[in-house]
Amino acid sequence: MADQDAEQDTDAVRALRGLQDSRASVRLRAALAVGSEPDPRLIGELVGRCAVEPDFSVREMLTWALTRHPAPLTLPHLLDAVRSEHAQARSQALHTLSKIGDRRAWPAITRSLLTDADDEVARSAWRAAVVLVPEDEAPALAAVLASQLGRGGREVQLSLSRALIALGDAMLPAVHTAESDPDPRVRAHALATEQLSHDPDTGFDFAVEEAKRIVALGTTGQEE
Incomplete structure (x- = not known):
């Protein structure tokens, strides 16, 4: 038993070193190894690494490794990270929460995250929110x-648009209201979102251009 514990300690130390290596390929292999053989002792390190990891592929592997651990153990670390002052920490924690899909995390998806000034944080919050939100x-x-x-x-x-569409009919009142917004960018985006909800095959770019045309015609008509 002592030998087994010593071996596990050695594996954990090796994984920690790998996650901190200067080479992205080594960090990627280390994250894969942790996810393949989950070790709860490394959860904090995985979440912490997500906050500073510069390589997208490694960040995705870190998220995968976290999803391999029991949610009750990972959630406290991730919920702390969404309150971080560092944008990448917030964004990656939210991304990971969306992958875990445990609705106990829903109260952490605050308005301030959904409207975060950092676009990547906001996008991650939108994706997490539509996965975690209770129906009511x-x-x-x-x-x-x-x-x-x-x-x-x-x-x-x-x-x-994808986040709103994922909410189904629940989005319609808010989107319909936005279609009368004084800002033409808001009106066009709202119209494009509704168009996509009715016809997903339309394509976002086409829907936006069509919405802009409708907004422009409407504006011209009002001016006349």
């Missing part, structure tokens, strides 16, 4: 998400 709170979530319509560039707007 979906309309309220849709209202918060709709307040972000018109925000950012194509990728940000596409993420928001």
Whole structure:
């Protein structure tokens, strides 16, 4: 038994060193090894590494490794991370929560995260929110998400549209309200989102351009 414990300690030390290696390929293998043989002692290190890991593929492997551990053990670490002052820590913790899908994390998805000034944090919060939201709170979530319509560039707007569409009919009142917003960017994004919800095969770019055309015609008509 003592030999087995010593071997596990050696494996943990080796994994920690690998996660901190300067080479992304080594860090990737270390995260894979931890996920393949989960060790609860490494959860804190995995979450901490997510906050600073520069390589996207390694971050994805770290998230996968965390999902391999029992949710009751990972959630406390992740819920601490979503309150971090560092944007990447918040974003990656939210991303991981969306992959775990444990609805006990829902109270941590606050309005401040859903409207975070950092686009990557906000996008991660949107994805996590639609996975974790209780059914009876979906309309309220849709209202918060709709307040972000018109925000950012194509990728940000596409993420928001997908999140709203994932809420189904619960999104419609908020999106319909946004279709009358004074800001033409908001109106166009809202119209494009509704169009995509009815016809997913339309394509986001086409839906946006069509929505812009409708908004422009409407504006011209009002001016006349």
